[in-house]
Amino acid sequence: MKVITVVGTRPNFIKTSPLHRAIEAHNAAQGRNARIEHLVIHTGQHYDWNMSDDFFETLGLPKPAYSLGIGSGAHGYQVGKALMDIEPILEKERPDWVVVVGDVNASIASALAAKKLLLKVAHVEAGLRSHDWTMPEEINRILTDCLSDLLLTTSDFANKNLAAEGTNPALVETVGNIMIDTLEQHLEEARQADIENIYRVRRLNNQASMNQFPPEFVLLTLHRPFNVDRNEVLREIVAAIGIIADEFPVFFPVHPRTMGMLKRNGLADGLLARPSIILLEPLGYKETLAFNLRAKVLITDSGGLQEEATVLGTPCLILRKTTERPETLRENGGTAVLLGQGTENLLKEFHAAKGLPRIPHKPPYWDGQTAARVVQALLRRRAEPPRSTAAT
Numbered sequence: 001m002k003v004i005t006v007v008g009t010r011p012n013f014i015k016t017s018p019l020h021r022a023i024e025a026h027n028a029a030q031g032r033n034a035r036i037e038h039l040v041i042h043t044g045q046h047y048d049w050n051m052s053d054d055f056f057e058t059l060g061l062p063k064p065a066y067s068l069g070i071g072s073g074a075h076g077y078q079v080g081k082a083l084m085d086i087e088p089i090l091e092k093e094r095p096d097w098v099v100v101v102g103d104v105n106a107s108i109a110s111a112l113a114a115k116k117l118l119l120k121v122a123h124v125e126a127g128l129r130s131h132d133w134t135m136p137e138e139i140n141r142i143l144t145d146c147l148s149d150l151l152l153t154t155s156d157f158a159n160k161n162l163a164a165e166g167t168n169p170a171l172v173e174t175v176g177n178i179m180i181d182t183l184e185q186h187l188e189e190a191r192q193a194d195i196e197n198i199y200r201v202r203r204l205n206n207q208a209s210m211n212q213f214p215p216e217f218v219l220l221t222l223h224r225p226f227n228v229d230r231n232e233v234l235r236e237i238v239a240a241i242g243i244i245a246d247e248f249p250v251f252f253p254v255h256p257r258t259m260g261m262l263k264r265n266g267l268a269d270g271l272l273a274r275p276s277i278i279l280l281e282p283l284g285y286k287e288t289l290a291f292n293l294r295a296k297v298l299i300t301d302s303g304g305l306q307e308e309a310t311v312l313g314t315p316c317l318i319l320r321k322t323t324e325r326p327e328t329l330r331e332n333g334g335t336a337v338l339l340g341q342g343t344e345n346l347l348k349e350f351h352a353a354k355g356l357p358r359i360p361h362k363p364p365y366w367d368g369q370t371a372a373r374v375v376q377a378l379l380r381r382r383a384e385p386p387r388s389t390a391a392t
């Protein structure tokens with residue numbers, strides 16, 4: 001069986017690593033005849049060393065069979081160029097499955113290219129819905145699911161979303177959360193990690209801002225366009241974080257999109273000069289986990305980090321109005337709270353969250369075995385015909 005996985009961004013690399021390991025484990029156990037050939041296409045949406053190569057190296061991903069080097073650009077460019085470049089590769093390779101992970105521009109481009117060539121698509125992390133059509137990721141999720149022949153879901157919440165859209169249940173399999181496979185695999189190393197050294201290596205602030213590494217701190221990440229692309233919103237968030245930083249040091253690994261906006265809006269220098277807000281380069285996977293494990297509170301607009309916080313027990317404040325990952329919310333047993341629009345709730349919820357104990361929570365199937373279930377599903381359904389128009 002031949003499987004092609006298409007990746008483009010940092011979260012894709014994290015989700016593809018356990019899949020590759022599970023395929024290797026299958027190959028080692030089954031021998032030559034039942035071998036799965038696994039090829040990776042990297043669209044190159046994320047291309048900086050610490051957004052891409054670092055992840056390939058530390059997570060043990062195979063060198064991409066095809067690197068498209070598409071890079072930055074408007075959504076139309078990113079999706080259109082990926083579609084054009086992926087099509088001839090899929091035509092030549094004719095895999096049994098094209099696996100797409102998550103909700104990024106590479107996911108929709110590869111699903112579309114594959115279906116037009118009558119190839120079968122499996123979507124890992126299917127069925128997530130924020131119900132917020134202003135998010136480019138929501139459009140990618142819905143369209144990718146519409147095209148996929150196999151919808152591999154993280155939980156019952158996702159299954160219900162697909163059922164509500166009239167998806168044929170025969171196409172859906174609950175496999176769990178593949179990101180948690182990666183977490184389980186690297187947790188011990190993250191526990192042992194020298195976090196002070198990570199800080200020294202990755203810090204962007206010039207001055208030696210701390211005499212002693214703080215025993216308690218807040219972790220902040222921010223990259224969603226609705227938080228960082230508008231000057232007034234970004235300014236308001238930075239001001240609220242400034243108040244929190246009077247109480248606890250805030251470690252802030254800065255996404256390139258966010259750094260660009262901070263610079264453009266004249267906010268970067270002020271932050272860099274402030275000792276209690278510690279700007280860091282984008283961190284590696286294990287480094288991020290090491291900070292998340294020790295943070296008093298995580299403030300984020302990332303989907304993956306909020307899932308990891310739930311499994312690790314880190315109280316988490318989500319700088320968003322909606323989430324496509326309701327398993328992570330406190331009312332569903334998780335550790336996260338949605339803050340809604342603006343920063344009004346941020347300080348109030350921060351004061352409530354800072355005293356909370358860590359209560360780790362693992363939803364069903366978030367057990368580190370998801371990739372093995374994905375491989376089993378791909379093998380079992382290999383001979384099934386593609387999704388037909390009769391049964392949507």
Ligand code: UD1
Pocket residue numbers: 009010011045046047048049051052071072073103104105106136137223255256257258260
């Ligand atoms: C993308 C995903 C988002 C995911 C996020 C994780 C889509 C629609 N969005 O958003 O779902 O949560 O990745 O990080 O696919 N840049 C660099 N170096 C890099 C990568 C990007 O400088 O290695 C810059 C780009 O030039 C651009 C900005 O960062 O200005 C944003 O990149 P973009 O490709 O638009 O996606 P993300 O915002 O990262």
